[in-house]
Amino acid sequence: MNIKMKHALALATLAITSGVTMAGISATKHNLSSTQPDATNNQVTDTAEICVFCHTPHGANTGVTAPLWNKNLPSASQYSVYSTANSSTIDGQTLTVGSVSAACLSCHDGTQAMDSMVNEPGSGADTIASFTWTGTRQTNGQLNGTTIANLGADLTNDHPIGIQYCGGGYTDDGSGASTGSCTDTDFKAPVNDTINGSLVWWVDTTVGTASQREKTDMILYSRDFDQDDGAGGTIARKGPSVECASCHDPHVEAKDTTEVAFLRVSQSGSGVCLACHTK
Numbered sequence: 336m337n338i339k340m341k342h343a344l345a346l347a348t349l350a351i352t353s354g355v356t357m358a359g360i361s362a363t364k365h366n367l368s369s370t371q372p373d374a375t376n377n378q379v380t381d382t383a384e385i386c387v388f389c390h391t392p393h394g395a396n397t398g399v400t401a402p403l404w405n406k407n408l409p410s411a412s413q414y415s416v417y418s419t420a421n422s423s424t425i426d427g428q429t430l431t432v433g434s435v436s437a438a439c440l441s442c443h444d445g446t447q448a449m450d451s452m453v454n455e456p457g458s459g460a461d462t463i464a465s466f467t468w469t470g471t472r473q474t475n476g477q478l479n480g481t482t483i484a485n486l487g488a489d490l491t492n493d494h495p496i497g498i499q500y501c502g503g504g505y506t507d508d509g510s511g512a513s514t515g516s517c518t519d520t521d522f523k524a525p526v527n528d529t530i531n532g533s534l535v536w537w538v539d540t541t542v543g544t545a546s547q548r549e550k551t552d553m554i555l556y557s558r559d560f561d562q563d564d565g566a567g568g569t570i571a572r573k574g575p576s577v578e579c580a581s582c583h584d585p586h587v588e589a590k591d592t593t594e595v596a597f598l599r600v601s602q603s604g605s606g607v608c609l610a611c612h613t614k
């Protein structure tokens with residue numbers, strides 16, 4: 336057996352043993368290019384590039400905590416978020432829309448054309464004067480009212496995002512060390528680890544290797560919170576936050592043949608919900 340074949344075999348074994356469908360992004364609704372296989376899905380006729388609708392290798396928007404982001408972000412002030420106004424049982428601090436959630440909402444709030452990019456395909460920034468869209472769930476490249484994927488700017492009817500995990504959770508005392516503990520027993524304790532000098536958090540799922548951060552774990556995103564100092568004041572601390580991509584992996588649409596919603600783990604038996612909530 337040559338090396339290439341061995342490699343292929345190893346990958347095939349990995350795909351089978353991990354139980355995850357490795358279909359790739361091209362067969363998903365996040366393929367907005369002309370290579371989109373399902374003609375009813377939203378797509379353009381002008382480029383066959385897939386990643387470019389979200390990422391660029393050069394000149395990316397560094398104002399967002401999503402890697403090599405190729406879009407401008409909506410302003411946080413236009414959103415209303417799920418908070419104590421919607422629920423009297425909420426424990427965690429709610430932040431304004433930011434982090435990776437802002438990146439998702441740069442398409443999913445329906446206010447910005449999905450072909451609006453920092454760096455369009457080809458040479459130079461603005462190479463395609465106007466994109467031609469097909470698919471009924473968009474109007475001039477903006478998600479329209481016929482799709483539930485258009486969340487709008489009112490996020491009070493959506494699972495909280497920019498929400499502190501576990502009513503306090505673990506926080507970074509500024510030295511990269513964790514402090515505080517998981518104070519809410521309604522939640523699975525998050526794992527925290529230092530990767531390249533930064534404290535990072537996630538909730539381990541039963542999929543994959545224990546205590547190792549993987550795409551099939553619920554990823555928590557580091558944001559700035561004001562922690563109660565117990566004496567009427569607050570201390571500025573980094574802490575774990577639930578964002579859109581905590582539950583969703585935008586590249587992998589299906590965990591099994593019936594599920595399509597880009598979830599990190601299967602939602603069978605409410606697996607996504609029970610990954611964090613102990614109910």
Ligand code: HEC
Binds near residue numbers: 580
């Ligand atoms: C619809 C938008 C979208 C498209 C299209 C997309 N990505 Fe992403 N990608 C994201 C977002 C959002 C994140 C951050 C997700 C997170 O925090 O886990 C990300 C993260 C990544 C990362 C780092 C984290 C990881 O999951 O490995 C890599 C590498 C990446 N994308 C590569 C690609 C490549 C290559 C393509 C094209 C084949 C692509 N992406 C297409 C939205 C997209």
Ligand code: HEC
Binds near residue numbers: 388472588597
């Ligand atoms: C470049 C634009 C764009 C970005 C950025 C983007 N999406 Fe999407 N997303 C779409 C489109 C288009 C659809 C298909 C909508 C439809 O056909 O109803 C979609 C569909 C979805 C769906 C539903 C899939 C299905 O099969 O019904 C989920 C879940 C989703 N996106 C999550 C996310 C998350 C989470 C992020 C950020 C991590 C993100 N998206 C970023 C464009 C985008």
Ligand code: HEC
Binds near residue numbers: 483484495596598
């Ligand atoms: C706490 C977990 C969680 C968070 C956070 C979350 N989602 Fe979801 N989302 C889900 C689950 C679970 C589903 C699948 C629901 C179903 O099976 O009908 C879903 C479905 C969707 C769909 C498809 C809706 C449909 O019925 O067609 C879109 C689009 C979507 N999410 C986008 C987002 C965006 C954008 C954000 C951030 C603003 C986000 N989600 C935050 C868990 C989450």
Ligand code: HEC
Binds near residue numbers: 421422494499501538
């Ligand atoms: C990544 C972890 C995570 C996942 C996955 C998750 N949640 Fe949550 N959820 C939270 C956090 C954190 C809060 C905020 C709770 C608080 O501060 O009181 C929350 C809040 C809620 C609330 C509001 C509670 C209140 O007191 O108002 C409901 C209801 C809820 N989640 C249901 C779900 C459902 C249903 C699912 C699956 C579709 C789900 N959650 C998946 C972390 C998660």
